[in-house]
Amino acid sequence: MNNSHDVARLSRRSFLAASGGVAAAALLAACSSGGGSAKPIKFWNMPWGGIDFAPTDKQITLAYKPSGELPPATYQSVQWANFTTTFASAVASNTGPAVSSGSGTQAFQFAKQHHIAYADDLLDSWKKNGLYDDFLPGVLDAMKTPAGYVAVPYNLDMRVLWYRKALLEKAGVTPPKDWQSYLDACEALKKIGTYGFGIASGAQGNGFQILVGLLINNGGGLFDKEQKPNCVTQENLDALDFVVEMVRKGYMDPGSVGYSTTNAYSQWKADKFAMGFESPGLAQQVGGAAGPDIYVGDPLVSGNGKKGALYFPNNIMMYTNTPSQKGSEAFLTYYYKNMAPLWTKNTGIGLPVLKSIAATKEFQADPNAAKMISVWQPICKTWAAPGGDALFSNVTLVDSTPAMTTFAQSVLSLKATPKEALTTLQNTLVSQMK
Known part of the structure; x- marks a missing residue:
């Protein structure tokens, strides 16, 4: 690939x-x-x-x-x-x-x-x-x-969990299977000077996709069965609490809020990112000595006992x-x-x-x-989740738009609580619907 x-x-x-x-x-x-x-x-x-x-x-x-x-x-x-x-x-x-x-x-x-x-x-x-x-x-x-x-x-295209095998081995942990073992692995990786939640949320990054993927992982998402925005749900709040916990504990590179995907590739190559959710071509894009050491992990079981991921x-x-x-x-x-x-x-x-x-x-x-x-494609869902899989015209409101970048940055920078960030996103999407 x-x-x-x-x-x-x-x-x-x-x-x-x-x-x-x-x-x-x-x-x-x-x-x-x-x-x-x-x-x-x-x-x-x-x-x-x-x-x-x-x-x-x-x-x-x-x-x-x-x-x-x-x-x-x-x-x-x-x-x-x-x-x-x-x-x-x-x-x-x-x-x-x-x-x-x-x-x-x-x-x-x-x-x-x-x-x-x-x-x-x-x-x-x-x-x-x-x-x-x-x-x-x-x-x-x-x-x-x-x-x-x-x-x-x-x-x-999809957002799947990748990990650096050598770095996990150095930290003494195995690839995570659920949110708790993901947190445990992040803590161990932090002790060897690398980040377990690799993400890029700048204007040229895909951080908002990663966050939506985690919402879906927990049984949430952005749209209901009537194809209308329904962002402020307990499933979504719990998923973002998981993200905030990683940020507060130092499992995310602070520079990630402004990183492009190119910046993220550099961090993977420099042994600074050991885990993260990325595109199918990650190993090839990183290349060098790090590329062959990057592997696709298993879908995580969320705190809500669910599996799921975002795909396109x-x-x-x-x-x-x-x-x-x-x-x-x-x-x-x-x-x-x-x-x-x-x-x-x-x-x-x-x-x-x-x-x-x-x-x-x-x-x-x-x-x-x-x-x-x-393993991943059968559990993947589209932007339309959790209301359904069929896409529709208003998903364009969340497909690489400024509102989504703002949403992700507000969460990852801790400038807004999960409820505040989701409420702002909800109001923005409703105001833009045609």
Whole structure:
């Protein structure tokens, strides 16, 4: 695996409705194909992995040979920089793709704007060819709305427990299994000069994701069954009390409040972070002598006796602006049947959504990746927790937004009590709901 955490973080940014982007729209319009039914299916994909990802992905796409009168496919890699404006401008001007990936919540925003072609017919056809049953448990549920499936799951990102094996051995402790043994391990690690609660909560960090993951771990989360914010619950208060205890006891690096993910990688590499919740690509991102010493731990049993974690089912969506809806569906059927090399050739795309890819010897060769699929994925939940797994447009309010960074920093800096921080977040989310 060679997944970029910065890419993963960007992939879950809330998709902002269009503002500006006229130049981008003009450029995309100039690059569009000619008119009539001969127009190709335009597939836009994000650079999900390392340097080998886009070339491999393009090769798979251009090898598509449609049957009958169905159109062929073209390929365009869309960079993460300003991607929200790129998509919003192109979709608004009808110069966008017929099929694309994007942010994890993008499809829900565009569905609300009536630009998404729902995937129900496609998924029904996959029930006949075996693809439907190949998806990991629960990932399709995240795409289902009352109007239908807004997208198809594509790759997974999640926040799992990692630990430095050599540092735990030096401290004389074993990998924790529950919140109490986590605290005990942190205390032992503190005595050897390292931190057990590695986290980065600056503007370019993911600290808010870690905190939400711990809320979910305790049976909590941010939204109720009506998909409305419900932040101030006992489960959430207890989870943040656990976090505050770690901060007060010195188990967290004080600089973490302002750290970026790059800062955090440096701390892992410098033997200063011995445990923490991070993305699937942590060991590869840290690299060096420390990388091979970083292992995925087991899901923790919370103080409430629960297991759970936060994950992000990134997806591929179809648009109403297509030269052929049947063509869009035929291309996606081909793509999903042939996309395994993105994982078996180690392009760094992240974790697969198909059981058949996860079962390949190439994927299983990475024990950390294999453990994330077999042990962590079944207990993971989306931003919609605890009310459900299905995403919806208002989750964009908590997906890498300033409100979430403020929430995490207020807790980790001890400038607000758990109840104060959750109440402020609740009021902010309610005021921003549309």
